Amino acid sequence: MAAPKSLPDDVVLVSRIEALLADPALEHDPLREPLAQLLGHFQTQRERLERLVRISDSYHHVAREQRLSLVEQYDKQVRRLEKLVRISDRYQNSLRDLSLALRDAAMRDPLTGLGNRRFLMERLREEGERTQRLGRGFAVAIMDVDHFKAVNDAHGHETGDSVLQVIAQAVESGVRRYDHCGRWGGEEFLMLLPETPLEAARAIVERIRQAIADIDHVGEVRVSLTASFGLAEHRDGEDFSATINRADQALYAAKAAGRNRVESA
Numbered sequence: 001m002a003a004p005k006s007l008p009d010d011v012v013l014v015s016r017i018e019a020l021l022a023d024p025a026l027e028h029d030p031l032r033e034p035l036a037q038l039l040g041h042f043q044t045q046r047e048r049l050e051r052l053v054r055i056s057d058s059y060h061h062v063a064r065e066q067r068l069s070l071v072e073q074y075d076k077q078v079r080r081l082e083k084l085v086r087i088s089d090r091y092q093n094s095l096r097d098l099s100l101a102l103r104d105a106a107m108r109d110p111l112t113g114l115g116n117r118r119f120l121m122e123r124l125r126e127e128g129e130r131t132q133r134l135g136r137g138f139a140v141a142i143m144d145v146d147h148f149k150a151v152n153d154a155h156g157h158e159t160g161d162s163v164l165q166v167i168a169q170a171v172e173s174g175v176r177r178y179d180h181c182g183r184w185g186g187e188e189f190l191m192l193l194p195e196t197p198l199e200a201a202r203a204i205v206e207r208i209r210q211a212i213a214d215i216d217h218v219g220e221v222r223v224s225l226t227a228s229f230g231l232a233e234h235r236d237g238e239d240f241s242a243t244i245n246r247a248d249q250a251l252y253a254a255k256a257a258g259r260n261r262v263e264s265a
């Protein structure tokens, strides 16, 4: 009988030999014994081969598992690393935000929200250097609230604080976008007006003086406020502190002349 096409040759051969060995007519055939031995030998070899194939299969399986777990471990490490980088980025960002906030706080007057004296000194130094480099001038005005002690005495320190806040708003609203203003100390404010000739500066400062004189209420409290101003335009070759000194002298002159006015020096 022809072997089915799907069976491998050795399977066909084995089954034919087995059929021969099972045939009682060949029981005493001299070839029967060597054939049986050959079949036994062949089957032993085949079992060995199958064992080898199984071992080889399991080896491949283990190798593939190991490869997979290596890839997974690598991915995990990469993910951890990415997480660390994100944390480090966030940490650096918050450090930067914190240092910016600290720097801002160090430059700001907590009562009025305007720049403080340190802020103004930095701007003045910058403007002084720019003036030297580019030959552009600037004007400085120092303002002092008139009889502010009387405001405190009449309405209390808390209302005095509110008055300073309202005055700070008037100063800030009165200067131009590119001017600088801040609290110079106590009830004094400073305005730095870049590239502004004296007469233009006077017009700006006059507007602020008028705005302060127009304040008649701070919260529920009726007030009558005025302020005096000393104005100075930077002179060629002059140190910025000399310009400030002249503005200060002009302020004293304004006070001496009766307050609520702008004087220049």
Ligand SMILES: Nc1nc2c(ncn2[C@@H]2O[C@H](COP(=O)(O)OP(=O)(O)OP(=O)(O)O)[C@@H](O)[C@H]2O)c(=O)[nH]1
Residues within 6 Å of the ligand: 111, 144, 145, 146, 147, 148, 149, 150, 152, 156, 157, 158, 159, 160, 161, 164, 185, 186, 187, 255, 259
């Ligand atoms: N409420 C309050 N008062 C302040 C603050 N800083 C300074 N002052 C007060 O401002 C007043 C300044 O008084 P003086 O230097 O005598 O001057 P003045 O009363 O304004 O009089 P002139 O400057 O001569 O017009 C003092 O009473 C200070 O206590 C502040 O932050 N809040």
